[in-house]
Structures are given as structure tokens and as C-alpha cells.
Amino acid sequence: MATLRLLAPLSGQTWPIERIPDPVFAQKMVGDGISIDPIDGVLKAPCDGEVMTLHAAGHAVTLRTAEGAEVLMHIGIDTVALKGQGFTSKVKVGDQVQAGTPLIEFDLDFIATHARSVLTQVVIANSDRVERWEKASGNVVAGRDVLLTLELSAAAEGGYGSDGASVTSAAILIPNPSGLHARPAAVVANLAKTFHGTNIKLQVGDRQANARSVTSIMALEVARGDKVYVIASGAHAEAAVAKLAEVLAQGSGDEGSAPAPAPASTTVAPLSAPPESVRRKSEDPNVLEGVAASPGLAVGEIFQVRHTEIAVTEEGEGVDAERRHLSAAIDAAKGQLGAIRAQLHAKSDAAKAAIFAAHEELVSDPDLLEIVESAISKGKSAAFAWRAAVNTHANLLAALRNELLAQRANDVRDVGRRVLALLTGAEMPRLEYPQNAILIAEDLTPSDTASLDRGRVMGFCTVRGGATSHVAILARSLGLPALAGTEPAVLDVPNGTVAILDAGKGTLRLHPSPEEITRIHAAQERAERRRVEDQAHAHEPAITRDGHRVEVVANIGGLKEAKKIAGLGGEGVGLLRSEFLFMERSDAPTEDQQYESYRAIIEAVGTDGPVIIRTLDVGGDKPLTYLPIPKEDNPFLGERGVRVGLDRPELLRTQLRAILRAAPAGKKVSVMFPMIATLGELREVKAIMAEEAARLGLPTIPTGIMVEVPAAAVMAAQFAKEADFFSIGTNDLTQYTLAMDRGHPKLAPKVDGLNPAVLQLIALTVEGAHREGRFVGICGGLASDPHAVPILIGLGVDELSVSLPSIPAIKAQIRTLSLADCRVLAQQALAVGSPEEVRALVPDPDESSLPPSAGAGGAPSAPAAPEPVPEPTLAAH
Template identity: 50%
Template structure:
């Protein structure tokens, strides 16, 4: 309920923030983007503090945490609408689902602080941010300094210079996005473009301009003030986002100062040392020249660390201050797994590091060599290794990495971050693009829209639910809104001529739901004259696994979503800050459900795939195959390693491994056994 406060201002009810890390960068960006779609002035109220709801920086600066109470204040002609929609958006966690991140961006499990303390003047420590070992020569990167005049020309002249610098900076970032190609990396750069238009940064800058300051001085004052404000909150997430603000800040400042923004160019074989690196600096690094890097700032969850992991560059953040004083040119060993930098290594230490590097390189070479071969066990048993993707760009990249098809096309990418549902034509264009990228001989499994609960859409409001994970999710939303489901099915069916099309319904829990969804699909197929489309379901809830034999009579295939199946089997919210580590897909109860699904499917000759996170874990690959899984749909970076691992196992060995593992009583026992038998 909204309350009138006078002066035509409306204020919402109290809203408890559900996000595990509060309104940090991602939910703040979602909230600000939605707020910008309204004409009204909108604020987020938090105790005695308030922030412009259209400002990512302002929202992050509130330093909210899970469970904090906020309210929304709005004034203007669409204030009531803004209040209702933004209130619901916050309640729905701004669509945040932090546990779908690809393995390539997962932080190392053991930070360096947990390693034994070693008293060694030549061993500098920090936080392991990107795994791997490298030997190189020290090279320092210093931040560019600018000579900035405080006072400027006429207001209109300074304003024009400022606006041009913003436009040029956005163009530079766009060029970086094009070079990066990968969607996850591009998303970081897109967030930087959003920050260039942040209303709080703009307001601060224009206030200074109005006082006769130069554009460069005004902008520097704005971005340094806001980055300092975020760092002062004592919140690790916000401290790392301050680096993003400094990144775009320095880029614009260089343009205003007439200084070319110089991308880092280092001698080949360097270990880069810096006070900090901006995300765009990191994105521009040449992995051939940069063997690894250490920064004084940042952490394993920063955008810099994420980019380093995606490049495969060992990295250490939060390194000892002494690192900035190391003479250039000296030899060193960086260990991004342990979070250490070894200076002046001995002959024995160099030999040990070289041996480990060769071991890793040999394994990667083997994986690369096998990546384009058919995935099969050493005795020739065929296992399909396919990819989880979002769009045609992902499809093309997956094929390069060795994917034999697509086991999960997440259609949500077409529905996210927009004010209205995509049209049939828009959807068909994207689905057909993916199918054409794959070709007629490869399988394309498209999952129908999987939203609701923890994954809301702003233009499709659903009723408030006390437990959204047990409410309107997946196929339940499609059956509640058959108009959206029918439109999507017609669009998907248009891709049938270009690939081996499979359609998969998410969150099926009962035979009745399956039959209702299949009936709608059959009607659309008949109206379009499309045949030869396979129909399957996600296995994500215990009822489906338990009834697998009965479901197998009515579908062509199963695909197990181990992320959701784990939380429903264990009754543990995978986003719960205290329980997330226990919500492990290798829990014996979850593995029993997977085995049960495979047994039910086998009785009717239907195949079973896994498209959840467990399919990307190379250690789990032989276990899943031993239980009866014949398709693994993995994240793109993990495809070569999964295929290579399977090639080291015979089918009978996989079967024995599964038998042994299914007798284990605890997750720890399962993991210990997998570690002992890893190849």
C-alpha cells in the first residue's frame, strides 16, 4: 500500500531486501533501469538516507544488506505505477540468481588466508583470484596522472567538452565489447556504459560546472567522491564496484585532459604488478605477453578477477604492499591458486614450478586435441557432450570448443531486461539464428520460458508469494499465461528446418502438467504443419525423479537440472548465505534421484541428459555416465575437459564408480572418493 505524504509524494510500504548481498551492482542496475522508465522523481529511502532510484551509484551507496528495510518515494504523474512496479521488483530480488554463474567465473575455493603461515621474506601473499602457476619477470603498471585545471571556460563550452568525452568514452568501451565477444565479459563493459550516464555522477559534475569549474575538475571530483563513498561502506562488494567507477572515471578524464587512454603494453613473459587494474585494462591484456598479475586492491569476486579467470591468467589480489616496491625485471613465480608471489626463486623452486606448468599444459593440450572428436569412453561408448547457451554467438563459440550440439538454450535471454514481451517474429529470428549456427546434423534443445519465483519479469507481474521457489515457476507460469507460451512455441517451431529440434518444458512436477503443455504444443504443431519435434522435460523436483518410469512413457527424453533438483531434494535454498555450501549436487540423496531417473528412463528406452552445474564438473562426468546419463550439457569453457575426462574411462569402470559412490553416506565421502579416482 502506498501512503500519501503531501506535495503529491507517494511512499511505499516497508520492503525487506531479499538479495544475499543487498542492492549491490547487479540488482541496483536492474532497479535503476526500471526506474528510468518512469517520468516521476523516485527515491529509495533507507533509514535517514535516501538515494536517487535512477542512479546505480546512489543505490549501491546506501550499502544495504539482506533483510534491510527500505521504502520507495515517488512524485509525478506515474508515481503510483512506479511505486507498485518497483516495490514488486525489489521483493523479487530484482531478478537476481547468483548461482547460475559459469564455472569459469567461480572464485577459488580456498583463499590464501587458510594456507599455513610461512615466514619467508621472498614470499608475498594475497588472495587467490584466478588459478594457475606462471614464471615471469616483474613489470609495474602505474596509473596515468593528469594535469587538471580547476577553473574552466564558459559553462556551455565546458558542458560541450564533457558531453563529447562521455560519448567518446562510450565508443571506446563499445570497441572493447566487440573484441571481447563473450557475453559475460561484454556484460561488464555494458555496466560501465550505464555508469557513464549515472544521474548522481551527472548531477555532481554539473553542480561543479555551474560554479565555474572545468569539466575535467568537475568530473574527477564527482567520480572520486562516489568511489570513495562506496569504499568507505566497509562492504566488499561495494568496494570492488568502486573500481568500476574509477575505471570509467579515468577513461573520461583522459579524454578531457587530451591524453590518449593508453592500453597496457608489457614485455612478453611479464608478471604485472599494479596498485589496481581497471576492468577495461584487464580486458585489454594480451594473455600471450602477460603471464599473471598481482594487484594491491580487489578480491576474488571483482570484475578484474572474473576477467582474469576467463582469460586463464593467474592472478592475486590484495597482495602485500611490498609488491609495489619490487625492482622491475626480477624473476618471480605467481601461484593464483594459493594467492602467492615468490620472489627470487631458487633453482629447485623454479624446477618444481616448471614441472607443474608442464603438467597443466600437457593436460590442456590433450583436452584441446580431443575437443573436436566425438565424446566417448576409452572403450568406445558414445556420450554426447553438448553446451548450455543463451544465443547464436554462444552456439558458434560452443562448436569451436567441441560442443556436439546444444543441450539447453535458455530462452529467458529474449525476455530479460525489457519492458514488454518479445514478439513471435523477434523470438523466431533468434531461435532460427541458433539453429542455423548449429546446422541440420546437430541437436538443439530449447527450454521454454523458465521464469517466476526467483526470476521475475517486470512486465509479467505475478502475485506475491511467501515462498517463490514453491510457487509459480517454470511451466506453471506458461500454463497460467498460455498466450505467452503459445507465442513462444510457434516461434521455436520455426527453427525446426535448421537443426534437430527438441522442446523441453521446465519445472514439470505432475503428469497433468506435462499433458496440458504437450496438448498446447500439439495444437501449435498442427496449425503450422511441423512434425518430427522431440519433447522432453526438466527433472528438477523429487516427484519427477520418483515417477520417472511413468513420465518416460510420455516424453522422448529427460534433462536433469541439478541446481534446482539439489535445493528441492535437500530443502535448502541455494541462495541461503549459511546453507549454500551444503546445497551440494554430490549429496548422496541428490545422486540417488539422478540414478532413479536413469533407471526409469531405461525401462522405456529414453535418454537422460544433465544440464545443471554438475555436468560441467569433469570429475563427476564418469559418475554420471555410470548411473546411465548419455548426454552432458556443460558450460562452454568446460567442454574440452569433460570430453577428455570421459576418454580416460571405460564404461565398466564408470559403472563400478557409480556403484561405489551410491553406497556413500555423506557428501564428504563422495567427494573424497572422486578425488582419489580422478584421472
């Protein structure tokens, strides 16, 4: 028995390895040990030993001690994906080192903002030799404090069964983007250990490794695309080879591993439609259901859109020739995409242009090209290799649980088809649509959607996709009603079938009667007349019949929208989604870039108009590629909103500095923090803003919170003592209150902000805020709902922040209302039991205003409204 003491290789807080947000380490598949949350950037040798392995990405190193212990140190989680950026190796394999010798230097700040975590694992790869453990707790200092004390047994003798006749697998192309690093190596080693009495090796070229040893596998330095053979002998040789070969080919449990390009004997599997089990079926066979991707109502005839398959030749004309073909096609595709982007920029449509800028990046994605190059080098044609790689990437994205990322599979397919057409010389005919067409497709691509003839196409339905896809974004910008996630039966509807597409209800009604069509056309005509009339009076204030003024402002996502506010009668900005600065780019915007954008928007709104800037709201359904957030089983209850900023304070501080610098451009600029759930979070962000304001020599600005979490609504009275204003995000507040994902295909229709439970929380928020003289706005979708507007006014909401097109209509509706009647209606709404009952209280928007002292349809008056609270102080206005 030997005793081994390992010093801390880094200074920082120790963590039990079981709590690491990585199942392979947490489940001790690599080995038992401990983790450190480091505060310095130099990994030092914890003991004397020999450098056994040093990963090519520079993030992991293994030492072998004189006692035979294999000490693996792994800096961060998912840092292999950084491909060496931020790491500097100070040793090489074979070096003899002493305790305290620097092994790896790393940029702690860079890794903290580019990797899932900086938690650094110190594990014993051959933990089966450890008889007793002593693990440190609390803070440790590198090179001084003992991190682990181990009692080691003697090394095991003998092998794992007779070498006898061996079984060798076919060549396995490793699909892992970063090769067989610690995580996949641990999966392989643990699987190999289950085959008792069997000797198993992995072979790459003329090098072999013990398949039971994580460090031995890592020492092979297997890279993506390398050919690996599994060799086994003994009792279960054939079974071991078959199982390990299968696991290796599938990526050994490594996320993001793309299966290698199919060999000559295989064909690429067709893309499967989403499972029918996720569809919510109507009892009426003529009604097909989906999720609203773009609002609106349309009447037209079904037109099925089907892309023809582009044929490819598998065998190439030679490696050099195929590389030239690929390079030429990629250059041509970039030229086409650049031209589209330039045209959209010329039309001041930055949102659409950003989609095609992202496509330009996809064309030259290094992982995609690496797969293509591997196949070309094996004699495949560029077209065959490209098609296989695109299908691999698209299928991997489509299978992700994160809806937003899964929907980017369609962008990969779109880019893939463009390049494939250039490689094969296939014609890409511009689709011609009949008049009054409602398009039906398994999926449309952004290229399809951007080129739609708005004069002929009334709307569309797709089986794939969702409300956050680029196709949905384009549909909304075109004003086209659209459904996504529609029942697959829609693909069987014959061309020419008359249908009504009601995106508001999420339905496609087939074979409507002439009377239904007449009613729809009449409603559309009334809506158009009303729109013209509302626009004519858009600049008049929103004052009820009894003299109560409601502020109507806009939700915007950039300068282009800011410039439209005044023309539509908006009084300012109730929600500036600052994410527009952070999305569709490879790194975070600088302080100066943010400052220039915020200042331009404030100036476009005008110095007298309020501008509320929400700090970065990502996480959950809004990821950023350069801001990795650990994978979570339930991301909507995890790290999102203000939690991201508090976890990465420099990101938050940079944004706050930019906002504070831009604020003097207007008189009523304020900042708002998303996803506030505790008073501690509010106090922390206010303290950070005060510090940054002091450093800049500028005054702080009014600070508000988004009420999206029920806890914030319930504690509104306490929050009102410290927040200057409230803005209720009804979309998230509704889904958190009802525990229903608003993007879920089955549950989305039930996620209604007029649920009495949600209205009770809004009432609580208003009551608590007004008690302290704070104003309350609504910036969620409920503010634009004509059925909700009178109830919200009756509950005491001071401001409605709505989508740009809704501004004239909402202001016009408010002018038809009476505050007294709205208060009565609000009390009735709080007393009923379902959102359907609430909606039944409110007249249809096409009908006249509320009758005096009664709800809709002359319903009996409710008890008198409570005594009015003091008028709120419009701190941010």
C-alpha cells in the same frame, strides 16, 4: 460520525494491503486500505471529491472527499520509475469529480512487464480519522461494487504545538530519482508524527506542506535535486529538524536514491574494501584464498596494479563552458567505446563487444547526467561534478545485495575514469606488465582486462568483484586464470614475489618451493600434450572400452559458440542458454529476432545434431533491467526460471513461438524448461506450447525439464510420465540440496556436486527416467569434472553436456573407461559420506584408467550393480 462508501476504482481481485510486496504500503505507513489486482486499464473515481494531488509520473492520484477523507490511489509498485510512460491523466489538480469519472488511463500490459507489480493500492492517507473499516474481499467490478465502507470521526482541531520561535534546516537537495512520491513521503510523515508537540513543515520555494501528511508532501511535487527546507517549532523543534533533514538527504528509505553531489565543503569518500569478515582465511600464511572467477593454473611473479587518482578542480569556469566540456568529453568517450566495440565485432567476439556497448549506454545514463547537471548549475566544474556523480552511483550499486548488480559498480567506475580523463586532459597510460606477471589489484576494469597482453600476463587476483563480473567474463574469454574476492592481504604482497595461482582451488600460494614450481610446470606440459592428443581424436565417438556409447554435447550461449562445436568433436547442443538474446539490452527481443537467432544456431550445428533450447532463465542471480522482479529477501527461492515465464505468459509464449518456428531447421530440436519444481508447472508450460503450436499450425516438439530442484529429482518417476527427457543442472541442484550459495565467499568451496547427497538425487532421477524410457543428461559443471565423469556414467547418465573446451578431453576420458567398472565405482560413491571420499575413489586425471572391477587404487569391489533398466528413448535426439 460520518459514513463514507468507496466504490471499486478498478475491476479485479482484492488483496489485503498487508500482503503487498512493498513494506511502506504493507506496514500502512501511507495509510490503511486495500489493494486490487486489476484486469482493466482505467482508474475511476471511487466517490465524489476534489483532485487533491496528481503525481507528475501519472501513476498516483489523491481525492479529498466532502467528509475530509484523503483517498490515495497508487497504480502498481515502483511505477514512479516509469516516469509517466504507460499512463495518461484524465484530470488535473483542483478538478471536481463524481464517482465513476475516469482519473487515469494506463497500459496494463506495458506496466505488467515493466514494473514490479500492477497491484493498485487504495488507501486513506489520513487513516487516523477512520473509526471503523469494512473491506471487500474476492473480485470487484469498477463503479459497481463497494470496496471500502468507512466510519469517519470529526476532523481534529488545533495544531501540533506552539508556532513560537522556529528552527529551519539548511537546504537539502532531494536525491530521490522520482522525488518525494508516496513511499518516501510516507517515511517522512511517519517520522514527523513521532515528534509530539512540534509543528513541522516542509518548504520548497514559496510552498509549504504539513510534514505529517503524506498527501500534503506529495502535493508539493518535490523533484530530484529540488531544495527542501525543514521548518519546525515547538517542544522538539531542533531534534525534529535534525532528524528529518538527515532522512531526507539520505533518500527517505527510497531504493535507488543517490545522495546529491557533495557541496563545496565536502570531499567524496574513498571507496571501501569489502569487509574482511567475509573472507575465508587459510591457516597457511603463504596461502591467500578467493573465489574462482576464471579457471586455470599459472606460475608467475606478483605485479601490483594501482590506478593513480585523477585530480580535479572544484570551481567551474561558468555554467555554459562546463556544459560544453562535459558534452565534448562524453562524445569523445562514446567514440572511444564505439571503436573498441567495432574492433571486437570484427574479431567475432560479440560477448566482449556487448560489454562495451553497455558502457556506451552508461556514459549517457540520464540519472547520472541529472546529478552532474545539478552540480554544474551550482558553479561546480564538470570534472568535479562528474567524479561525484560516478562515485555516488558506483557506491550505491556496490552496496546492493544482488551480487550481479553490485558487480556492475566496476563498470560505472571504468566509464567514469574514461570520461574524467577526457575532462581533465589526464594521461591514461597503457599499463606495461613484466613477463610472467600475476596481476594483483583492488579491482580491474573491463578496459584494463580487454587490453591485457596475454603473452606477459599469466593470471590475476582482485579483492573486489566476483565470478559474474564483466572482468571475470573477459578473463574466461582470454583463457586467463583469475580469482575474485581475494583476501585484502594480497594488496600488501611485494612485486616480484613468486606465486602459484590455482583458480580451481581458489588459492594464491606465495613463495612456493622450486620443487613445487617444477611439478606445476611438468603438469602444465603434460596437460598441453594431452590437449593436443585429445584434439587429434576429438571426432571419434565417446565409447567405453566395453562398447557403451555416451553422447557428448555442448553448453553454449550463442551462434559464435555453435560454430565451434563440430571442430571440437561435439555432437550437438545439450543446453542453449537463450538468455544471450535477452541480456545487455533495453527491451525484450521480438519473436522474429529470436526466431532468426535460433534458426541460425540450429543450422550451424547441422540438421542431424541435437539442439536443446532452454527457455529464458532469469531471476535470482540473473536479473534483467527491463523485466523488474520484486525485491526478495532470498531471490534464489523466489521468482526465477520458469516461474518468471508463467508470471509473464506473453514473454514465454513469444519465445515458444520463435522456437517452434525455428525447429524445422533441424531434425532433433527440443525445448527445456528451467527450475521446474511441480508437475503443475510442467503441465502448464506444455499446455501453453501446445496452444502456440496449434495457432502456428506446427507440431509440438519434445519437451524436457531441468532437474535443479530436489523435488524434481525425488519425483522423477512421476515427471518421467509427462516429460520427454531430463537434464540435470548440477550447479543449482547442489546449492539447493546443501542449502549453500555457490557464490558465497565462505561456503563456495563446500558446494561440491560430488557430495553423496547430490549423487543420490542424480541416481533417483536416472532410475525414474529410465523406467519410462526417458534419457537423462547432465548440463551442469559436474559434466566437465574428470573426477565426476566415471561416476555419472556408472549412475546411468546418457549424455554429458559440457563447456566447449572440455569436449575433446571428456570424450578421450570416456574411451579409457569401462561401463562395468564405472557402475561399481558409482555404487561405492553412493555409499561413502563426503565429497572428499568420493573424489578419493577416482584416479587423478593424469593417472591411468580405472583398474578392472575395482575403484581407484585397487579398492575392493562393491556389490554388483543393479539390473540394467531398459534403454532410454532418446526422445529429443
